[in-house]
Structure formats: C-alpha cells, structure tokens
Amino acid sequence: MIEKALTGSRRYWGWVGILLALVAAGAGCYLLQLGRGLTITGMSRDVSWGLYIGQFTFLVGVAASAVMVVLPYYLHNVKEFGRITIFGEFLAVSAVIMCLLFVIVDLGKPARIFNMILYPTPNSILFWDFVVLTGYLLLNLIIGWNVLESERNEVPPPRWVRTLVYVSIPWAISIHTVTAFLYAGLPGRHYWLNPLLAARFLASAFASGPALLIILAFIIRRVTSFDPGREAITKLSLIVAYALTTSMFFLGLELFTALYSRVPAHGLPTIQYLFTGKDGFGNLVPLMWTSVVLGLVAAYLLINPATRGRDATLLFACAATFVSIWMEKGIGLVVGGFIPNPFEEIQEYAPTLPEAIITTGVWAVGLLILTLLCKIAIAVKEAAEPPAARPFPQRQGF
C-alpha cells in the first residue's frame, strides 16, 4: 500500500517538500547539538529538562487519545467513528514516533540509548515508559495497517487484529499514566508530586488529541474527496468538551489545595511563579494566562451547542483547546516543576533558536509521517467507495 503515498497532486508534494525542509533544518541543528552538546539549548543545571521533554509529555497525551475513537468504535459499536478510527490510530503512530524522537534529542549521550534495553531497570519509570511507548507504537501500526489492508481487499479484518485492539485500549491509558508517574514520584519536586497528575494528564490528553483529530478531519474534508463525516466530528467535539472541562476542573483542584493551604510542599512557589511571577521573575506568566484564557474560551464554545455545531466556531475552539493544553503541559508543567530549584532559588528557562528549530524538525517528522499515513488511508478509502456513495460531491483531488 505504500505506493499510494508516492503519487499525489502538486499541492501534496509541495506540503511534503515544506515538511522535508523543516526536517532538514532540524537535522542540521541537531548535528550542531551533537557536536557541541546540550549547551546550545536553554537548559541549565537548575532547569535540566525543557522544551524537548515538554513536547514529549504533551505528545504522549496526543498518542493516548486515539483511544477516544478506538474505544467507542470497537467496544460500543459507535458506527460514526468507523470512518475516522484509522486516522486516530495513525495520529497515535506519528505522535509516539515524535515522543521517542524528543527523548532521543534530549539525551546527552544518544549513542548509548540502547543501554536502556541492555540493562533493563524495572525500578525506573523511564524504562517502563520506553517499554509502553514502543509497544503502543507497534500496536497501532499493526492494527491500523491491517485494518486498512482488509478494507482495501474488502474483507473483514482478521480476528487477531480485534484482540490487539482490545489490548491497545488499556495500553493507551497506560502510556499516559506511566508518563505522569515519571513526574509524580519525585520527592522534592512539589509541583509534580501529586497523585492527581495522571488523571489530569489523561483528561487534558483526551481534550487535545480529539481536538487535533477534528482539525485533521476538517483538513481531510477540504483537501481530499473523502469525508470523515459530520456525525463523527459532532461526537468528537462532545468528547473534547467534557475532557477539557474535566481537565480544567482538575487543574482548579490543584490550584485550590496549593493556594488555600499555602503549604509550599503543595507547589505554591511554582504556582506563584507560573501565574503571578515570583521574586521578580515571570517569563511564563503571559504564557500561562494565555493558556487559561484560551481554555476558558474553548470550553464556552464547546459547551454551548450552537457554537459547537458551527464549523467555524468549532474549529476555533479545537485550535484553542490544543494550543491552551500545549502551553500548559508542553511548557508550563515541565519547566515549572524545576522552578524554584532545590535551593528555593529561581533560575528561568527560555529555549534557544537551535533548540526551537530542532523541536520544529521533530514536529515536521511527525507531520510527515501523519501525512503519508493519511494519504495511504484516504487513497484506500476512496478506492473502496464508489463516487456515488460519497456524501459530498467529488472535490479537487489530493
């Protein structure tokens, strides 16, 4: 089926070209990082993880959220998701690949990464994260590919694929739980040391991932002749609405305990730094408030049935959800956890240009993989569906 990704319109190749250029720029900066070390990033002895691990954390959520289409479709037979499940799975594949790449670019000694397998260490959460992420990648790749192949051959998928689907559902929950455990088990990092973290991670994941999937569905409807169906989008937007409000509720719970008890060990200093600035330092304050405002606006637009039902407002709400959670989880959470440092001093963090270019490069790799996989999936689906049966008239080819 891979050959289907090798033929396409000029627009398709133009997009692939742009992504390849971004990948090349990222690779160039990564070579610089390999040569000179992580000194080219904005990370420091106090804020020892930054943009890379933040993106990793955020994208594990995006990957896990595939379960939000897989579970209703396979367990509850929600037919509307039939046309979109494959995109959820392929979104998970590209997100996990990005996660693994972000871990690799963050390593001081990337050549030694296989030490994690050579010396398996069950007491390390990072070891388990590596295990569950690789497993999840394989699961989604195998499931997605086989389901698509069966669709092309117009036969039902083999039974073992269904078994794998059932395995992938708790597995999806596990990847984000384990990722939360990376943080939630560290003594002395008050902002992270919080049993609610895994639940909060899952809630925000189930908002940001399906939001991205809705955006993806709109793009597919616009640039291809395949229509994922308005019903699927309607159902997904409800999921985003509930997940986003749950996520904000959880954040509120954390803020309440810290702010009302005023116990430093419940993360008060970090929360002060993030939302009001502390001791004259406040680099992240605008970012955090933008995240809060975007989140509130998105929640309003998603809860209100009128705005949720209109394409333009729904798209905006989804984009706002995605950006809001990206800011809160992809930057604020990871960087904030290191501030103040173990000596209760504040050292701020800002990514450098090469660090940002490498980050963009990894995102471009993910988008490229997503593009290729979607191209294949759409080609298969278009071929399987006679044009007359399509709910919308044929548009310009992809």
Added chain:
Amino acid sequence: MEMDRRTFLKMGGLGLLGLMAAPVVDVLLKAGRVSGAGTSAAVTAGRWALVVDMKKCLEAGPSCADCILACHRAHNVPQIPDLQEQVRWIWKEPFEHAFPEQEGRAESLAGKPFLVLCNHCTDPPCVRVCPTRATFKRQDGIVMMDYHRCIGCRYCMAACPYGARSFNFRDPRPYVSTTNPAYPTRERGVVEKCNFCEERLAEGLPPACVAACRYGALVFGNLVDPHSQVRQILRARYTICRKPELGTRPNVYYVVG
C-alpha cells in the same frame, strides 16, 4: 516447500523479532543474579557518613575553600564560568537555601555558608529513577556513578531533591586547569557528582575534603560501627540533615549545636 511472499515476510519478521528478543531475555535472566560482592575492605564497610561541624567550619571564615579546592582538584572538576552550566561536587550555600524548610527556625544561622554535597542517601531517589543503573548504591552506602553507562537523560537531576547533580552540557576538558592524571575527567553529555572519594577509600585514605580541612570540621566514618567517630558525634551533639521530611535519609550531617 511453497511459500508466498507474504508468508515469507511474516516468518522473517517473527524470526527477526526473536533474534531481537534473545539478548533482552538473556539480560533479564542475568539481572536476578547478585553481582560479585567485592572482597576488598572498602565495599563491605557498611554505611559511610560525613559529619560537618559547622561551628569549626564557620570559624575558618567565609574565604576558606580548602575542601572544595582539594575535591575539585582531585577529581578534575571543571571550573565553568557560566553559572548555569557549572559542575559542582562540593560547594557552599547560605543556610536558608541549603535548609529551606528550616527558614525562620534558626535566625543565628541565616546567611551562614553551609557546605553541600551529595548526601549519599540511604534511600536515594536518583538510583530509583536511573533507567540504566548508571547510578547505583554500593554496599557501603556510596551512591556511585558509572560514567561509562550514563545516557545523559538527566532524570536523576530531576529526582535529586538536593541539587547535588551536575550535567556536562559541554566538553569539560578545556575547563580543567591542572589535570590530575590519576583520575579521569568526565565527557560531554553525562551527569556527575560527589563519589565520597571511593577511589581514596579503596586505598584506605579519607576523602580529599576531609584530608584537606585544617580545622577538623569534617569527620568521615562508618555509621554501622558504634565506636566510629561519626557515631560518637551524632550521639553527643545536635545534628541536622537536609530535607529529612522527604524520607531519603541523607548520610551527611551538620553539627549546629
């Protein structure tokens, strides 16, 4: 035997998977075995601890850095000008930074420089999180780093509540002014920290910082031995350690009373 392309690929894939799994299974089997418990005296010592007598240390004055210099010279610790990329094994922090939870409880100590270093915790979070066992706890209590194995993920830095770990953001060699050829440097991309001078203990010598202190402010010994000097001090004097509420049980004590 007839075999179509698909079956062939499937079989090949399965075979490849098996080949990849073999070393993992091998390692998993080996992991259960206890690695050779060293026969040299140093390793079986029990539980090494350092006591810092702050009264004597403060008498030496704020400019005294004998222990710091001795340590950094002995271990080729680089002197990097950029504060945020510095590598430190032992250094000074004001009391309220070293003991943030004690703030307000001991005004007489406010602003006084306290020596800080790796606490060689009895229950070390850095060891718990390391994905490759590059950092591990020896039987004598030393929290040790294997720089050959460290992948530079810096998870240990996130886990250490004492800020005792430093990452080599750049090649440290240009920043080592006088190299001690008897001890290696580190390389770019690995984490490092105090090793309680395990290389000196193996030769029966006290740690470099202890040997360098002219005021007798640093006492090193075995906590398991009831007659050891450290044990005697702990019995007789009022001592504190850093962030006891975290349950890491540090092995560096400070005599403050």
Added chain:
Amino acid sequence: MYDSGKILTGLLIFALLVTFPVWYHLGRATPPPEPDLDTPVIAGLAEKECIESTEYMRAYHMELLKTWRDLAVRSGEKTYVARDGEKYPISLEDTCLKCHSNKSRFCDQCHNYLGVDPNCWNCHVAPEEGNR
C-alpha cells in the same frame, strides 16, 4: 525486463558506492602498525611481559578492560589476579599506563591502522609523552 536501463544504472551506482572504500584507498598502502614498547618503565623490567601473555593481550585486551571497568566501578573490586597468580591493581592509570606511557606510539598504532576509536580517552588522561 522493464526499465532495464534505469535498473542497471542504479545497480552500477550502488556497486560503486559500496566499493568506495576499496578504490578510494587503491595504491595507498598503509604501513602495518608497530606498537612501540620502548618506555622507561618497560626498559627497567627484568622480564618483559604484560599482566597476561602477549597473545592473550593482543586478542582480548579490550574484553579485559571492559571487565576491569565493571569490576572497579560497579563492584568496587580493585585487584586483578592474573593467570600466573600475580596480583595487579585494576586501574587503567596505575597498571596499564604505568608501563605503556606512550599512547601515541603504542595504543594508537593499531587503533589507527584498524580505524577503531576507543572512547577511553574522552575521560581517562593519557600520560604526557616526551618528544622523541
């Protein structure tokens, strides 16, 4: 055969690339390595033998060093008992480099010839070598 021109050209380019190291070095013979044993400490030895036999060291020194590395760092084991019962400190600096204090004329000889680049020297400090 369809597209035979393209396929054959592709194959030719592939073959050229794969054999690149061979023809790139054609006619440029590198002299065989000559590890130099002439150091003051070795000169002063009554019996000029390493901790194990020369054949063993030549074939397995890298394995021995790896084992030493794990013994010294991870097990805290600092003494090596050779096959002849002799004891040596497990230390690159105190044992190997005491005699072989001439890295560039000993270690590097074979390593360069074979194109291997052991990462020992990223951290371990090679002794200063006098000009010869």
